[in-house]
Amino acid sequence: MNPTFLPWLITITCLLIVASAFTFVISSSRTRNEDYDDIVKRSYKFRKIFFIVFLLGGIIITSLTMKNLPYDAHAKVSGDVIKVNATGHQWYWDIDKTHFIVGQPVIFNVTSADVNHGFGIYNDKLTLLNQTQAMPGYINKLVHTFDKPGKYKILCLEYCGLSHHAMVAELTVTEQ
Amino acid sequence: MNTPIQSRKDITPAAKNTLLIYLSTTLAVLLLMMVFGAVLRAGQAQIINLDLTLFYKLMTLHGAGMVGISGLGSAAVMWYFLSKYIKLSTGILIANLVFFLLGVVLILGAILIGDFAAGWTFLYPLPVKSMNIWSIESAATYLFGLLFIGVGFLLLYLDIGLALIKSYGGLSRSLGWHCLFGNSKEFPPATVVASTMVLIINTLGILVGAVVLIISLINAFYPAFQPDALLVKSLIFFFGHVFINAAIYMAVIAVYEILPTYTNRPWKVNKIFLAAWSFSTLMVLAVVPHHMLMDFNVPTWLATIGQIGSYISGIPVLIITVYGALTIVYKSGIRWDLAAGLLFMSMYGWASGVIPAIVDATIHVNTVMHNTQWVPGHFHFYLLLGVLPMIFGFMLHITKKPSNENTMNNSDKASLFIYLFAGVGFVMAFLYSGKNSVPRRWGVHLDEWLATDQVATVFAVLIIIAFFVIASKFFLRLPNLLRH
Ligand code: HEM
Ligand SMILES: [Cu+2]
Numbered sequence: 001m002n003p004t005f006l007p008w009l010i011t012i013t014c015l016l017i018v019a020s021a022f023t024f025v026i027s028s029s030r031t032r033n034e035d036y037d038d039i040v041k042r043s044y045k046f047r048k049i050f051f052i053v054f055l056l057g058g059i060i061i062t063s064l065t066m067k068n069l070p071y072d073a074h075a076k077v078s079g080d081v082i083k084v085n086a087t088g089h090q091w092y093w094d095i096d097k098t099h100f101i102v103g104q105p106v107i108f109n110v111t112s113a114d115v116n117h118g119f120g121i122y123n124d125k126l127t128l129l130n131q132t133q134a135m136p137g138y139i140n141k142l143v144h145t146f147d148k149p150g151k152y153k154i155l156c157l158e159y160c161g162l163s164h165h166a167m168v169a170e171l172t173v174t175e176q
Numbered sequence: 177m178n179t180p181i182q183s184r185k186d187i188t189p190a191a192k193n194t195l196l197i198y199l200s201t202t203l204a205v206l207l208l209m210m211v212f213g214a215v216l217r218a219g220q221a222q223i224i225n226l227d228l229t230l231f232y233k234l235m236t237l238h239g240a241g242m243v244g245i246s247g248l249g250s251a252a253v254m255w256y257f258l259s260k261y262i263k264l265s266t267g268i269l270i271a272n273l274v275f276f277l278l279g280v281v282l283i284l285g286a287i288l289i290g291d292f293a294a295g296w297t298f299l300y301p302l303p304v305k306s307m308n309i310w311s312i313e314s315a316a317t318y319l320f321g322l323l324f325i326g327v328g329f330l331l332l333y334l335d336i337g338l339a340l341i342k343s344y345g346g347l348s349r350s351l352g353w354h355c356l357f358g359n360s361k362e363f364p365p366a367t368v369v370a371s372t373m374v375l376i377i378n379t380l381g382i383l384v385g386a387v388v389l390i391i392s393l394i395n396a397f398y399p400a401f402q403p404d405a406l407l408v409k410s411l412i413f414f415f416g417h418v419f420i421n422a423a424i425y426m427a428v429i430a431v432y433e434i435l436p437t438y439t440n441r442p443w444k445v446n447k448i449f450l451a452a453w454s455f456s457t458l459m460v461l462a463v464v465p466h467h468m469l470m471d472f473n474v475p476t477w478l479a480t481i482g483q484i485g486s487y488i489s490g491i492p493v494l495i496i497t498v499y500g501a502l503t504i505v506y507k508s509g510i511r512w513d514l515a516a517g518l519l520f521m522s523m524y525g526w527a528s529g530v531i532p533a534i535v536d537a538t539i540h541v542n543t544v545m546h547n548t549q550w551v552p553g554h555f556h557f558y559l560l561l562g563v564l565p566m567i568f569g570f571m572l573h574i575t576k577k578p579s580n581e582n583t584m585n586n587s588d589k590a591s592l593f594i595y596l597f598a599g600v601g602f603v604m605a606f607l608y609s610g611k612n613s614v615p616r617r618w619g620v621h622l623d624e625w626l627a628t629d630q631v632a633t634v635f636a637v638l639i640i641i642a643f644f645v646i647a648s649k650f651f652l653r654l655p656n657l658l659r660h
Contacts, residue, residue: 003544007535008611014531022524025502032509036441043503047495054494058487065538066483071476090307115302116405118470118547120615126624128544128613133471136301136405140472157547157615159295161302162232162309165618 002127070132074141077105086110086154088117088134091163093154100146100173108142110134117167118157124150131157146173181574181657187259191266193658195252198273199571200654202249203647205280206564209241210643214636220621221629229309231619232293239296240283240318243420244325246559248276249567250426251332254374256574257367257433262339268331275328282321290314295617297416298322300408304396316396323389326382333379340372347372351457352450363445366432373457374425380461381418384411406473413467421460424526424558427566431501431519434573438516439508443500452492459489466537470546479539486537498527514588514649515576518569521596525561529554532607547617550610557603560639561596568646575653591645598638605632 033039086108087094094113100106110119110132117134121144132140146152156167181192212234219226255269286292292314294302303315337347344350344364350372354360388411391403436443465482468474501523510516532554536545545551584592605628610616614625621629 004541004611004613007538007541007545008607011532011535011607015528018524018527018531021502022520025506026520028507029505029510029512031507033507039506040503043499043506047499050499051491051495054491061538062484062487065540066480069476069479069539070543071472071479090305115305116299116409120547122613126613126622128548130543131470131546135409135471135473138406138471138473142472155615159232159299159302159617161306162229162293164232165615165620 003129004127070130070142073143074107077107077143079105081105081107083107083109086119086134088112088114088119088156088160088167090114090161091156091167093119093156093167093169095154095169095171098169098171100171102146102149102173102175105143105145108132108144110140110142111138112136115160116158117160120155120157121171122153122155123148124152126153128155133158149173149175177577177579179575179577179653179657181256184260188266191259191269194266194269194273195256196654196657198248198252199567199650201273201277202245202252202567203571203650205241205245206249207640207643207647209238209245210636210640212238212241214633214640217629217636218633219619221626221633222621223630223633226619228619229291229293232295233287233291235617235619236293236295237283237287240287240322241280242559243296243416243423244276244280244283246423246427246563246567247325247329247419248273250423250563251329253430253567253570254367254371254426255332256570257429258336258371261365261368262336262343264339265335268335272328272332275324275331279321279324279328282317282324286310286314286318286321290317292318294318297412298392299412300392300395300403300405303392304399312396316393319389319393319396323386323393326386326389329382330379330386333375333382336371337375337379340368340375344368347376351454352445353454356447356450356454363450366443366445366449367429369445369450369453370425370429370432373453374422376457377418377425377460378422381415381422385415385419388412388415406471409471410464410468410474414461414464417464417467418460420555420559424563424566425456427522427563427570428497428526430566430570430573431497431522434515434569435501435504435519438512439504439510441504441508443504449496449500452496456489456492459485459492463489463537466542469537469539469542483537483539486534494527494530498523511581511583513572513576513584514592514646515569515573517584517588517592518565518572518646521592522562522565522569525565525599526558529556529558529562529603532557532610544613545610547615548610549606549614549616551616553603553606553608553610556606560603561599565595571650572646575650575657587645588649591642594638595642595646598635598642602632602635602639605629605635 084106085096112134119134120131121129123129130144132142150173152171152173154169156164216234218224219231291310304312340350350364350368352364352369355363388408394401395403432443462481463485465478466486469479469482535541536550609628
C-alpha cells in the first residue's frame with residue numbers, strides 16, 4: 001500500500017465530518033429556537049463526548065505511532081549494514097554508492113556542503129518512501145531498506161536556490 | 177443610519193481612516209499576491225512558460241507578502257475591537273503602517289530589482305549562498321525589510337500591552353486567571369483574552385525573529401561569523417510559526433464580536449473559554465518542533481513534544497471557537513448576509529485546515545509528507561479559507577449600513593459560493609499532490625503531476641474572480657466613509 005494512503009483516508013474522512021457538521025448547522029439556521037440555554041446545555045453534553053472521543057483517539061494513535069521512530073534507527077539496525085555518505089551541493093547529489101541490494105539495510109549519512117537540502121527517497125512510481133534533511137555542519141543518519149528491485153530517485157526536498165528542482169540522483173536496486 | 181465604524185465615538189476619525197487604509201492595503205496586496213500565486217500554479221502546470229528565476233522570485237514574494245499582509249489585516253481586526261475596551265494610540269497604529277510599508281518597499285526592491293529568491297523563510301545560509309544569482313546586498317535589503325515590519329508590530333504590541341496592564345492590572349488578569357483560578361466573576365471580554373494571548377506569543381515570536389534577522393545580517397556582512405544552521409532554522413521556524421498563528425488568533429476576534437450580533441445570542445466567556453486560551457498560549461509555542469521532525473539531530477523528546485503537542489493543541493481551537501460558532505448559529509433564525517457567510521466560512525476553513533496539519537505532525541506521516549505540497553495544502557486551507565474570510569467578513573460588516581433585512585443579492589451569493597467552492601478545490605489539489613509525493617517549492621513539475629496542477633490553476637483563477645467581487649464591495653463603500 002502507498003504509505004500516504006492511510007493519512008489521506010483519515011484526512012478525507014475527518015474533512016467530510018467537519019463539512020457535514022457545518023452543512024447540518026447551516027440547514028438548521030433559518031428557524032429560530034428561543035430557548036438558547038437549552039441548546040447550549042445539549043451542545044455542551046455533546047461537546048463532552050466529542051472531547052473524550054478526541055482524547056481517546058489521540059492517545060491510541062500516539063501509542064501506535066510513537067514506536068520505531070527514525071531518529072535512533074541507525075543505532076538499532078543490525079545485520080549486514082551498508083554505510084553510504086550522501087552530500088547535497090548546489091545543485092547535485094554526491095553519493096558514495098548508488099547500487100544496492102534488496103533487503104539489505106542502508107545507513108545514509110546525509111549532510112550538505114553548502115545550504116540546506118532535503119534527501120527524499122522516491123521509488124519508480126515517484127512515491128516518496130523516506131526522507132531526512134541535509135544540513136551543513138550536521139550528519140543525519142537515515143536508515144532505509146529497499147524492499148523491491150528497480151530504479152529509485154533522490155529528490156531534493158528543501159528549497160536550495162534556483163535549480164532546486166534539478167537536484168535529482170538515481171539509485172539502482174537489484175535482487176543480488 | 178451610520179455604519180458600525182462610523183458610529184464608533186470612542187476612537188478618533190484619524191484612527192478610523194487609518195483602519196480603512198489598513199484594510200484597503202490588505203485587499204490591494206492580497207489581489208497582487210493572489211495573481212502571483214496563480215502565476216506560480218500556472219507555471220507548475222506548464223500552462224504558461226514561466227522563467228524559473230521569476231518563479232522562485234515570485235514564490236518568495238508570494239510567501240512574504242501573504243504572511244505579512246495577513247498580519248496587517250488581522251491587526252486591523254484586533255485593534256478595531258480591542259479599542260472598545262482599552263485606550264490605544266492612533267499614532268502607534270499609524271507608525272505600524274508606516275514601518276510596514278517601508279518594509280514592503282525594501283522587500284519588493286530586494287526581490288524584483290535585486291533578484292533575491294531565497295524563499296520567504298530566508299533559511300540560513302541560502303540568502304548569502306545563491307551561486308551569484310543575487311547579491312549580499314539584496315539579501316540584506318530583504319532582511320532589513322522584514323526587520324522593519326517586525327519593529328512596527330513590536331511598537332503596536334508595546335502600546336497594547338501597556339494599555340492592557342493599565343486597564344486590567346496585569347496580563348494574568350486580562351487572560352482571566354483571577355476567574356480561572358479564583359472565584360472572581362468579572363470575566364474579561366473574549367477580545368481582551370484573545371488579544372492578550374496574541375500579545376504574549378507574537379511579542380516573543382517577533383523578538384526571536386528580530387534576533388535571527390540580526391544574526392543573518394551580521395553573517396552577511398562578516399562571513400567569518402558563522403552561526404549554527406540548526407539553531408538558526410529553529411529560530412526562523414519559531415518566528416514564522418508564531419507570526420502566522422498570531423494572525424489567525426487576531427482575526428478570529430471578528431467571529432467573537434460579530435457573529436453574536438447576527439444571531440442575537442451572546443458569546444459567553446466562561447472558565448472553559450479562559451482555560452482554552454491560556455492553554456493555547458502555551459501550545460502554540462510548544463508545537464514549533466513539528467516543523468523540524470525531519471531534522472534527526474533535534475533531540476527525540478522535542479520531536480515527541482512536536483507530535484503530541486500538535487494533537488492536543490487542536491482541541492481548544494476546535495472545541496471552543498469552532499464548536500462555539502456552530503452552537504451560536506444552530507437554530508438561531510440568522511439572516512445571512514455576505515459578512516456573516518464569510519465569517520461562518522472562516523470557521524469551516526480553520527477547522528478543516530487543522531486536520532491535515534495534525535495528520536502531518538505525526539512523525540511517521542511526516543516522513544512521507546514533509547515538504548510535499550501537503551504542506552501548502554493545509555496552510556492554504558486555514559489561511560485562504562480561514563483568516564481571509566475572517567478579515568473580509570469584518571471589513572464588510574463594519575462598513576455596512578445596519579438594516580433589519582440582512583440579505584444577500586445574487587452577486588453576494590455567487591461570490592461567496594465560488595470563493596468557497598474554488599477555494600476548497602484549490603487546497604484539495606495541493607493535498608492530493610501531497611498525497612502523490614509532489615515536492616513543494618518546485619518550479620518544474622514532472623509530467624505525472626501536471627493534470628492536478630492544471631485543475632488547481634483553474635480554481636485559482638475562480639478564487640481571484642470571487643475575491644475581486646468581494647473586495648469591490650468594500651472599495652465602493654470606501655469614498656463615502658473616508659469623506660465623513
Ligand atoms: C488565489 C490564491 C492563492 C494561490 C493561487 C496561491 C498559490 C500558491 C502556490 C502555487 C504556492 C507554491 C506551492 C509550492 O510550494 O509548490 C504557494 C505558496 C505559499 N502561499 Fe499561496 N496561494 C494563494 C493564496 C495564499 C494565501 C491567502 C496565503 C496566506 C495568507 C498564501 C500563503 C502562501 C505561503 C506562505 C506559501 C509558501 C511559500 C514558500 O514555500 O516559500 N497563499 N501559494
Ligand atoms: Cu533543493
